[in-house]
Amino acid sequence: xxxxxxxxxxxxxxxxxxxxxxxxxxxxxxxxxxxxxxxxxxxxxxxxxxxxxxxxxxxxxxxxxxxxxxxxxxxxxxxxxxxxxxxxxxxxxxxxxxxxxxxxxxxxxxxxx
Amino acid sequence: xxxxxxxxxxxxxxxxxxxxxxxxxxxxxxxxxxxxxxxxxxxxxxxxxxxxxxxxxxxxxxxxxxxxxxxxxxxxxxxxxxxxxxxxxxxxxxxxxxxxxxxxxxxxxxxxxxxx
Numbered sequence: 001x002x003x004x005x006x007x008x009x010x011x012x013x014x015x016x017x018x019x020x021x022x023x024x025x026x027x028x029x030x031x032x033x034x035x036x037x038x039x040x041x042x043x044x045x046x047x048x049x050x051x052x053x054x055x056x057x058x059x060x061x062x063x064x065x066x067x068x069x070x071x072x073x074x075x076x077x078x079x080x081x082x083x084x085x086x087x088x089x090x091x092x093x094x095x096x097x098x099x100x101x102x103x104x105x106x107x108x109x110x111x112x113x
Numbered sequence: 114x115x116x117x118x119x120x121x122x123x124x125x126x127x128x129x130x131x132x133x134x135x136x137x138x139x140x141x142x143x144x145x146x147x148x149x150x151x152x153x154x155x156x157x158x159x160x161x162x163x164x165x166x167x168x169x170x171x172x173x174x175x176x177x178x179x180x181x182x183x184x185x186x187x188x189x190x191x192x193x194x195x196x197x198x199x200x201x202x203x204x205x206x207x208x209x210x211x212x213x214x215x216x217x218x219x220x221x222x223x224x225x226x227x228x229x
Contacts, residue, residue, distance in 0.1 A: 034217075043117075043204045043220025044156060087156070101218060103148075103156040 004088045009108040018075040020107050022088030025069045033064060033071045034101070036087045044087060044103070048073070075109075083111045115139045117221035119205050125227045129194050134224045136188045136205030144209040145188045146218065147180065149173070149201040156204070162188065195228045202226075 005023040012018045024033070032051050036044040048055055050062040050071070061074040075082060085106040118137045126132050138145050147159040160170040162180055177193045188207075192199055202225050206218040 038156070041202070041223070041225075043206070043223055044218075045220065046217040049217065102158060105155050 004090055004104045006086075006088050006104065006107045008105065009110070011110045011112060012078055013112050014079055015077050018078050018082070018109060018111075020073045020075075020086055020088075020109070021070055022073070023070045024088070024090045027068050027090055031090045033062065033068075034089045034091070035060070035062065035073045036089065036103070038085045038087065038106070047086075078109075078111045080111050080113065082109065084109060115219075117205055117207055117219050119203075119221035119224050121224055122222070123225040123227070125229065126195055128197060128228055132192045132195055132199075132226060134190045134192075134203050134205075134226070136190070136221060137186050138188055138205065138207030139219055140186070142207035142209055142219070144168075144207060145180075145182070146206040146208075147190045148204045148206060148220075150204065150223075151201045159190070159203075192226075195226075197228050200226055200228045 003026060006020060010018065010020065032049055034049040035047040037047050038044045048057055048060050048062045050064050052064050052068060055062045063072040063074065073086060085108050087103050087106040089101045089103060091101055117139060120135045124132060143163060145162040148156050149159055150156045157173060158171050160174045160180055161168045165182060179191045181189050188205060190203060202223040204220050204223045206220045208218045
């Protein structure tokens with residue numbers, strides 16, 4: 001499994017864009033990049049997933065360069081409710097026995113008023 | 114929106130006691146998981162379950178742990194003889210509907226286990 005490295009914490013202010021970069025130098029050809037969000041005392045929640053280039057949904061954008069050795073989660077115009085821990089995970093999308101997703105330390109994002 | 118539900122939300126037990134944590138995955142999902150998170154630490158994979166058998170397990174998932182899908186809806190995690198270090202939030206997750214496996218795991222709200 002590819003190991004991921006992301007900043008421990010980031011502070012931001014309401015209305016700003018937050019970009020969290022994750023390094024995954026050993027990503028394998030079949031690996032996908034997935035981001036989860038976790039609020040205190042809640043289970044992680046899927047945000048976005050991608051393989052290459054750019055993926056956008058109603059919540060975030062995910063930028064993946066051509067070499068796929070890193071990825072950047074972009075949260076546009078954050079609000080106080082976006083304060084959470086954000087996890088970058090790398091692993092197989094399709095696996096007959098189900099996905100074993102390994103969570104790293106995550107990035108604790110604090111949005112200030 | 115379908116969701117994964119877990120019971121109990123909080124359980125307090127004495128060291129050495131058996132505990133069963135229950136989960137109802139999303140109805141058409143095929144893959145089931147247990148994760149745990151010790152307070153202030155990262156989310157750790159315990160076990161994945163597919164087609165009525167364990168497909169992967171971590172080194173944490175030793176002989177004191179077992180999982181079962183006793184009927185068509187419940188998915189349980191049993192800890193036979195709890196230890197103080199088993200105190201954690203335990204999350205159940207499910208994935209993979211009839212259209213196939215995706216990278217999205219749906220997590221429940223967790224069961225907090227406190228071992229005294």
